Amino acid sequence: MIKAVTGTKDILPSDIPKWKHLESVVQTIFKNFNYSEIRTPIFEETVLFARGIGEETDIVGKEMYTFLDKGQTSITLKPEMTASVVRAFIEHSLASKQPLYKLYYISPMFRQERPQAGRLRQFHQFGVEAIGSESPILDAEIIQIAYDILRRLGLKDLLVKINSLGIPESRENYKKELRHFLNDKKNKLSEDSQKRFDTNILRVFDSKIETDQELLKGAPILLDYLDEESKIYFNIVRNILREADIPFEIDTKLVRGLDYYAKTTFEIISGKVGSQNALCGGGRYDLLAEQLEGKPTPGVGFAAGIERILLACENEKTLSLPEEKLDFYIVTVGENLIEKVYNAASILRRRNFSVEFDYLDRSAKAQMREANKLNARFVIFFGGDEYSNGYFSLKNMQTGEQKQFPLEDLKTIVIE
RNA sequence: GUGAGCGUAGCUCAGUUGGUUAGAGCACCAGGUUGUGGCCCUGGGGGUCGUGGGUUCAAAUCCCAUCGCUCACCCCA
Numbered sequence: 001m002i003k004a005v006t007g008t009k010d011i012l013p014s015d016i017p018k019w020k021h022l023e024s025v026v027q028t029i030f031k032n033f034n035y036s037e038i039r040t041p042i043f044e045e046t047v048l049f050a051r052g053i054g055e056e057t058d059i060v061g062k063e064m065y066t067f068l069d070k071g072q073t074s075i076t077l078k079p080e081m082t083a084s085v086v087r088a089f090i091e092h093s094l095a096s097k098q099p100l101y102k103l104y105y106i107s108p109m110f111r112q113e114r115p116q117a118g119r120l121r122q123f124h125q126f127g128v129e130a131i132g133s134e135s136p137i138l139d140a141e142i143i144q145i146a147y148d149i150l151r152r153l154g155l156k157d158l159l160v161k162i163n164s165l166g167i168p169e170s171r172e173n174y175k176k177e178l179r180h181f182l183n184d185k186k187n188k189l190s191e192d193s194q195k196r197f198d199t200n201i202l203r204v205f206d207s208k209i210e211t212d213q214e215l216l217k218g219a220p221i222l223l224d225y226l227d228e229e230s231k232i233y234f235n236i237v238r239n240i241l242r243e244a245d246i247p248f249e250i251d252t253k254l255v256r257g258l259d260y261y262a263k264t265t266f267e268i269i270s271g272k273v274g275s276q277n278a279l280c281g282g283g284r285y286d287l288l289a290e291q292l293e294g295k296p297t298p299g300v301g302f303a304a305g306i307e308r309i310l311l312a313c314e315n316e317k318t319l320s321l322p323e324e325k326l327d328f329y330i331v332t333v334g335e336n337l338i339e340k341v342y343n344a345a346s347i348l349r350r351r352n353f354s355v356e357f358d359y360l361d362r363s364a365k366a367q368m369r370e371a372n373k374l375n376a377r378f379v380i381f382f383g384g385d386e387y388s389n390g391y392f393s394l395k396n397m398q399t400g401e402q403k404q405f406p407l408e409d410l411k412t413i414v415i416e
Numbered sequence: 417g418u419g420a421g422c423g424u425a426g427c428u429c430a431g432u433u434g435g436u437u438a439g440a441g442c443a444c445c446a447g448g449u450u451g452u453g454g455c456c457c458u459g460g461g462g463g464u465c466g467u468g469g470g471u472u473c474a475a476a477u478c479c480c481a482u483c484g485c486u487c488a489c490c491c492c493a
Contacts, residue, residue, distance in 0.1 A: 003484085058491050062417085080493085109493075114417080116487060125493055192490080208489085256492090267493095278493060305493030333451045364451045372453040383451055397453070 007113075007121025009307075017321045018310055023106060025152050026126050033145055035104040035128055040084040042108065046074035052083030052292055054259025056199055063111040065121075077110035082260070082285065082301055083292070085129045090294035100132035106306075117274030118308045127282070127303035131289075134298035136233050139264040139284060140240035146268055146280045146302050147246050153309065154318025157271040158279075160246060163254035164234040164263055165202075166226040168287070171262075174225035175201050185215045205253035221252050230263055237264055260285040264300065272315040273308055280304030327353040327415060329371035330380045333364040341382055344392070347410045371397065378415060 004010055046066050053060050065077040078084055085103060094101055106126040130138045150158055165171055178201055186197055193212050196203045241248055256265045265283035282302025289297035313319050328348055332341045345355045356374060358367045371379050381393035395402040
């Protein structure tokens with residue numbers, strides 16, 4: 001049997017209602033905050049991600065779906081959206097059309113990792129990118145958007161974590177201090193952490209190994225090394241969040257894995273999913289546009305994992321979706337009236353009613369069972385008797401009441 | 417890339433120390449009402465027990481390999 005590729009999932013008809021519900025909540029809130037949708041291609045030239053996300057990151061280093069096309073160009077299925085959006089922003093000179101763009105997207109992403117709970121190779125994200133302003137209000141705003149969406153989906157077991165990485169200069173100072181602090185303990189660190197000591201020392205904090213965390217006790221704290229401007233900036237973000245009633249926790253170890261972040265970073269985690277507990281994450285990336293050879297343009301954004309959010313919703317049992325209803329089910333039996341039934345259905349369908357009937361030549365009882373399963377509000381009986389006498393029977397499935405009407409009434413009938 | 421666990425009907429699972437035609441519930445189809453649902457009853461279809469090899473008189477059951485899935489590490493949405 002040919003199966004879906006490892007780490008990919010079919011979204012079956014029975015899954016669709018919850019996806020539609022999530023999408024509708026997401027779109028409502030983006031509209032409330034006046035964000036406009038952007039759609040970019042599913043693949044890009046590999047260099048975009050290599051330069052935008054950073055050569056040293058795991059995503060670029062070992063997780064991308066990369067291949068050569070027939071023109072020998074290296075192509076990569078997008079592993080995230082920020083680089084693509086900024087690329088489109090630069091390519092179409094959007095900055096010259098209006099100074100600030102508030103954009104959102106919903107799109108599949110691809111990363112070649114080992115699948116586990118909450119982690120797929122093709123997964124879906126929604127997210128925003130606000131490009132063109134360095135106001136801390138936007139940092140707070142996007143955190144609120146993410147938080148509000150999750151709350152509106154009914155999630156409660158949430159933790160908002162925020163941090164500030166400062167500007168590159170202050171971060172460099174801090175790294176120097178941290179390196180100094182860890183230097184004589186270096187050979188006691190785990191192998192991974194020793195590697196990080198050299199490549200990206202901040203990420204030593206991410207280690208889950210106890211001995212590493214022991215060694216980190218008493219380490220200098222990033223927030224203490226922020227430059228004055230970044231400190232004030234971070235204070236404003238926190239104040240706005242407090243006024244918006246968004247509970248948060250400062251996590252000085254929250255260093256996101258993508259190279260382009262500066263100043264604010266944040267993450268919202270759920271206690272109801274597996275170990276992949278980040279439902280969304282993001283931050284400010286004021287230097288990214290330059291890295292992609294655009295004019296210096298500040299930006300801030302987040303991405304949220306749809307499959308993880310739906311998993312959290314299922315585990316918190318937050319989704320009570322309205323049942324799909326069908327307006328009419330037409331039951332026929334005996335005489336071969338299928339074409340007449342089809343015509344009757346057409347009349348109603350063109351009047352915008354949802355209508356179904358039996359294509360499988362099943363018994364009247366089976367048809368009624370089907371009507372019931374489909375939550376039909378009304379059943380139309382249309383058999384030999386009715387047809388030869390020019391009428392149909394209409395049964396209200398809720399009350400069980402049944403009446404007869406002339407066939408002509410199909411063109412005018414109104415329900416409820 | 418590393419580690420652990422699990423593969424029996426479409427789905428969730430049972431299958432005793434290896435023993436003869438492999439079961440249940442749900443779902444599906446039909447009948448119980450010669451044209452009428454939800455409950456109930458009866459019957460039916462559907463499985464080379466993941467695959468390949470081995471041990472044995474005999475393997476779903478024991479051994480090996482392989483593939484797949486799941487979870488965790490890593491990393492992240």
